Amino acid sequence: MKVLMKRDLNKVGKRGEIVDVSDGYGANYIIPRGYGVLYTDSARKEYERELAKEREIEREKAEKAREVAKKLEGITLEFEAPAGRRGDMIGTVSNKEIIEALKKKHDIAIDKKMIVDKDVIVNGFGTTTIKVELFKGVFGQVKVHVSLKEKK
Secondary structure (H helix, E strand, O other), X not given: OEEEEOOOEOOOEOOOOEXXXXXXXXXXXXXXXXXXXXXXXXXXXXXXXXXHHHHHHHHHHHHHHHHHHHHHHOOEEEEEEOEOOOOOEOOOEOHHHHHHHHHHHHOOOOOHHHXXXXXXXXXXXXXXXEEEEEEOOEEEEEEEEEEEOOOO
16 A cells, blocks of 8 residues: 655655555554555655645745734844942843843844854853844844943
């Protein structure tokens, strides 16, 4: 039996492959569980339509990510922090604070997993640039400026 794989199945085949399996395995396991469909011309055409639709969705997501990346270029997030006796910054500006500021002030939602520079900790005064992967291969940069908090 020839089966067009809809999902990856270990030791059988990857998505999109046409595999030859025993009739019982195909009819009782692969097809009922949604791993594949019986290979016919109509099944192949349907799979190609699904792929084209997925590519279109991916292209739209990439385009939206590029737009967000352009928005991020013009944004500088402002934070204030107190200084210690020697003039060093006390504390840090966390990724969580940066994500919340982007959402609150600029209505841009990003996930903490999107931040590429996980080891960049904003723990000094001045401007720091943080790299964010908005989509596969689409990167943006967020500028974070920390200034001295005035004592009252």
